[in-house]
Amino acid sequence: MNRLHQLFNTKEEPLLSIYYTAGYPDINSTLDIAEGLEKAGVDFIEIGFPYSDPLADGPVIQNSSLKALNNGMTLKLLFEQLKELRNRVSIPVLLMGYFNTVLQYGVPEFCKACAEAGVDGVIVPDLPMYEYEELYKDCFLDHDVSNVFLITPLTSEERIRKIDKLSNSFIYLLSSSSTTGKNLDVNTSSEAYYARLQKMELNNPTMIGFGIHDHNSFNKAAEFTRGAIVGSAFVKFLDTPDAINRIPEFVATIRK
Amino acid sequence: MKYPDNIRDLVLLNPDYIGFIFYDKSKRFVAEIDEQTIKDIPSCIKKTGVFVDENASVILDYIKKYHLQAVQLHGSETSDTCLKIAESGVEVIKAFGVDEAFDFNQLLPYLDSVNYFLFDTKTKAHGGSGLTFNWQVLEKYTFSKPYFLSGGLGLENLDKVLAINDDRLYAVDLNSCFESEPAKKDIEKLKLAINKLRPILKETESMSYNVNEKGYYGDFGGAYIPEMLYPNVEHLRKEYLKIIYEPKFQEEFNQLLKDYVGRPSPLFLAERLSAKYGAKIYLKREDLNHTGAHKINNTIGQILLAERLGKKRIIAETGAGQHGVATATVCALKGLECVVYMGEIDIERQAPNVARMKMMGATVVPAISGSKTLKDATNEAMRDWINNPEDTHYIIGSVVGPHPYPDMVARFQSIISEETKWQLKEKTGSEYPDYVLACVGGGSNAIGMFYNFLDDEHVKLIAVEAAGLGVDSGESAATTALGREGVLHGSRSILMQTEDGQVTEPYSISAGLDYPGIGPQHAHLFKTKRAQYVSITDQESLDAGLLLAQTEGIIPAIESAHALAYLEKMKFKGNETVVVCLSGRGDKDLATYMKYFNL
Numbered sequence: 001m002n003r004l005h006q007l008f009n010t011k012e013e014p015l016l017s018i019y020y021t022a023g024y025p026d027i028n029s030t031l032d033i034a035e036g037l038e039k040a041g042v043d044f045i046e047i048g049f050p051y052s053d054p055l056a057d058g059p060v061i062q063n064s065s066l067k068a069l070n071n072g073m074t075l076k077l078l079f080e081q082l083k084e085l086r087n088r089v090s091i092p093v094l095l096m097g098y099f100n101t102v103l104q105y106g107v108p109e110f111c112k113a114c115a116e117a118g119v120d121g122v123i124v125p126d127l128p129m130y131e132y133e134e135l136y137k138d139c140f141l142d143h144d145v146s147n148v149f150l151i152t153p154l155t156s157e158e159r160i161r162k163i164d165k166l167s168n169s170f171i172y173l174l175s176s177s178s179t180t181g182k183n184l185d186v187n188t189s190s191e192a193y194y195a196r197l198q199k200m201e202l203n204n205p206t207m208i209g210f211g212i213h214d215h216n217s218f219n220k221a222a223e224f225t226r227g228a229i230v231g232s233a234f235v236k237f238l239d240t241p242d243a244i245n246r247i248p249e250f251v252a253t254i255r256k
Numbered sequence: 257m258k259y260p261d262n263i264r265d266l267v268l269l270n271p272d273y274i275g276f277i278f279y280d281k282s283k284r285f286v287a288e289i290d291e292q293t294i295k296d297i298p299s300c301i302k303k304t305g306v307f308v309d310e311n312a313s314v315i316l317d318y319i320k321k322y323h324l325q326a327v328q329l330h331g332s333e334t335s336d337t338c339l340k341i342a343e344s345g346v347e348v349i350k351a352f353g354v355d356e357a358f359d360f361n362q363l364l365p366y367l368d369s370v371n372y373f374l375f376d377t378k379t380k381a382h383g384g385s386g387l388t389f390n391w392q393v394l395e396k397y398t399f400s401k402p403y404f405l406s407g408g409l410g411l412e413n414l415d416k417v418l419a420i421n422d423d424r425l426y427a428v429d430l431n432s433c434f435e436s437e438p439a440k441k442d443i444e445k446l447k448l449a450i451n452k453l454r455p456i457l458k459e460t461e462s463m464s465y466n467v468n469e470k471g472y473y474g475d476f477g478g479a480y481i482p483e484m485l486y487p488n489v490e491h492l493r494k495e496y497l498k499i500i501y502e503p504k505f506q507e508e509f510n511q512l513l514k515d516y517v518g519r520p521s522p523l524f525l526a527e528r529l530s531a532k533y534g535a536k537i538y539l540k541r542e543d544l545n546h547t548g549a550h551k552i553n554n555t556i557g558q559i560l561l562a563e564r565l566g567k568k569r570i571i572a573e574t575g576a577g578q579h580g581v582a583t584a585t586v587c588a589l590k591g592l593e594c595v596v597y598m599g600e601i602d603i604e605r606q607a608p609n610v611a612r613m614k615m616m617g618a619t620v621v622p623a624i625s626g627s628k629t630l631k632d633a634t635n636e637a638m639r640d641w642i643n644n645p646e647d648t649h650y651i652i653g654s655v656v657g658p659h660p661y662p663d664m665v666a667r668f669q670s671i672i673s674e675e676t677k678w679q680l681k682e683k684t685g686s687e688y689p690d691y692v693l694a695c696v697g698g699g700s701n702a703i704g705m706f707y708n709f710l711d712d713e714h715v716k717l718i719a720v721e722a723a724g725l726g727v728d729s730g731e732s733a734a735t736t737a738l739g740r741e742g743v744l745h746g747s748r749s750i751l752m753q754t755e756d757g758q759v760t761e762p763y764s765i766s767a768g769l770d771y772p773g774i775g776p777q778h779a780h781l782f783k784t785k786r787a788q789y790v791s792i793t794d795q796e797s798l799d800a801g802l803l804l805a806q807t808e809g810i811i812p813a814i815e816s817a818h819a820l821a822y823l824e825k826m827k828f829k830g831n832e833t834v835v836v837c838l839s840g841r842g843d844k845d846l847a848t849y850m851k852y853f854n855l
Contacts (some may be wrong), residue, residue: 062626
């Protein structure tokens with residue numbers, strides 16, 4: 001059982017996960033930020049590995065990816081940095097990025113490197129369910145690395161059931177069909193969607209992401225699911241002076 | 257087959273052949289079936305005429321009238337008759353009724369005049385009896401020519417077909433046992449049969465150059481998209497074949513291609529160019545289409561599709577601006593809102609096309625992310641689609657993107673080679689050229705130009721990429737030379753990228769070829785070596801553009817000039833027939849030509 005299962009099985013309060021891009025704002029800031037987030041009480045973190053064509057991302061994460069690439073970040077370098085991960089951080093860690101970089105690294109090699117670094121799961125939005133199931137599932141399972149799928153309000157019930165079956169940590173719920181960084185708008189139709197999901201009694205817990213940026217949106221998300229994931233709002237914050245030392249300040253704007 | 261609805265349902269099962277009986281004594285005789293219904297069957301399914309002791313000249317007339325690609329001869333046709341028909345370019349399948357006493361030596365004279373044999377149960381009525389014959393007699397068949405198995409094949413005996421371990425068994429002919437009434441196929445039953453036969457069908461599938469049901473061309477293709485795009489792409493995947501083979505759709509599509517686009521586009525024998533190179537060089541004049549390039553074939557198809565999907569808003573990406581103009585054009589024609597994403601750098605270098613789009617009411621949005629060219633415009637369009645999933649259709653302009661886009665765009669562009677075949681036949685007596693050339697960025701004009709020749713292995717296909725300043729200069733867009741397998745814009749293909757998998761910036765003087773990938777079908781044609789991929793530099797293409805202007809009075813787009821430039825590097829034995837796809841006209845490139853040649 002990896003750290004993610006442990007967390008979802010034991011903690012009762014709403015969970016907060018935070019995303020940031022490896023190699024941004026500085027090439028060597030990856031682990032300092034991870035440590036800062038753990039100290040500020042974040043439950044788990046998602047480290048993005050940058051890609052030149054991040055088509056699910058809005059301007060904020062596009063920009064952090066581009067800067068990280070210009071800083072010289074690569075997947076190889078990231079795994080090099082992550083050798084120190086488990087000496088400094090004990091909360092669950094996921095990697096998030098696009099499939100082409102994983103494919104070039106080699107999917108089996110990637111899963112192995114995750115396991116060796118103590119990475120608990122990955123989110124690869126453009127790796128489709130069919131290819132995952134047919135070609136890559138065993139690699140992930142063999143190394144006890146969870147693959148996390150996304151669902152949106154337009155995902156059919158049949159497909160959600162299938163995703164639930166293939167998932168083994170949590171399911172990443174998008175509040176609406178959008179790229180990252182748009183603010184969460186909870187209206188009656190999204191409430192109906194969350195209620196529909198609750199009724200389905202899925203085997204895996206769910207977390208809401210995309211658009212969580214303050215107390216209100218976090219609390220709203222936690223009403224329906226196990227918690228929420230914050231990305232663009234934090235990446236934007238990292239651009240402010242001395243941000244790494246002020247992480248608790250940021251976390252307090254999301255969860256009291 | 258004779259009922260239009262039934263034929264369309266059958267097309268969706270994607271068989272290799274569909275047969276029509278032109279024998280008036282048969283209860284399945286097609287009589288006066290609507291010509292268009294047969295013509296509309298996609299050319300990857302071979303339209304087959306079945307005849308019994310018909311006059312060769314009558315058969316040839318039917319071949320012409322219905323665009324038949326194969327004939328099955330069920331009477332006592334001689335090998336001379338078979339040869340005469342084979343010379344017209346169709347496949348000839350000669351049927352024989354087989355029983356225990358059958359003498360396989362009588363096949364000897366046919367070995368050089370037919371493509372396949374068909375072994376059927378021997379009856380007085382030329383097949384269609386619903387009875388099987390004893391397949392053990394096939395052990396006496398010693399020739400290497402592949403054959404069709406026919407006669408009484410039904411769900412109950414297909415297991416035995418699976419057990420026939422014979423490489424020469426090329427196809428199974430399913431007929432009377434799968435009919436709900438004569439000439440009407442029971443589609444559900446056929447689906448069961450296809451599933452049952454799948455283990456032996458697979459082998460031919462891997463030989464296919466077209467897409468399989470999972471959206472793959474060999475190792476390439478698929479739909480590598482985030483979940484936010486899935487519902488849209490899946491909806492499209494489920495509907496596109498159904499919609500585009502509806503008779504009403506075909507009627508409107510063909511009408512617009514004729515009256516609005518100006519098709520068929522001429523196939524022009526470039527005599528002075530031919531004399532220079534020592535070959536018969538034909539130009540497929542896509543440059544004469546409305547809006548000046550092949551791009552409009554696809555946008556007409558997709559706008560009709562978008563209407564039927566109930567979409568109100570159209571988005572598109574564009575590089576040179578040709579696809580953007582073609583999209584703005586059809587949106588104006590249909591009164592739909594149009595938003596075109598275009599790299600900021602391309603907006604500067606293709607100002608006239610930007611003005612054209614605006615004049616037709618489109619909004620042109622600069623893509624300012626990444627490299628600010630075509631790949632980023634595509635990213636921006638995909639992001640728009642993610643954020644507007646319900647009312648918007650994304651018209652991708654090339655044979656790239658997630659399945660079903662590469663296949664859908666290929667089908668709309670296949671009109672190029674479909675016309676070329678009959679035009680060439682009119683002019684030369686044969687529908688097969690020796691060479692077919694086209695330029696490749698994403699590759700839509702090339703796929704359109706290759707499509708109906710893919711299975712004609714004797715036709716050599718040459719795809720010309722842009723080498724920019726030279727393949728090894730660091731300023732190039734020669735994807736197959738510089739790239740390796742990867743995923744971009746939703747499909748697995750060949751891609752120019754760093755070791756870490758970051759997509760690199762291509763360069764070409766031609767904005768339309770300035771793309772770091774190629775469509776997945778091209779990747780498959782490259783890997784299987786069905787097509788040859790070569791490259792041409794900026795300078796060579798400009799020189800070829802000038803040459804065409806001065807020898808034929810045609811100013812080509814710099815994209816198309818890449819294909820023309822490769823003629824210079826080919827060695828002809830004399831009088832080979834060559835078709836070059838002249839994908840677009842050069843008006844948009846005048847500023848570049850002026851600069852290079854001090855005009």
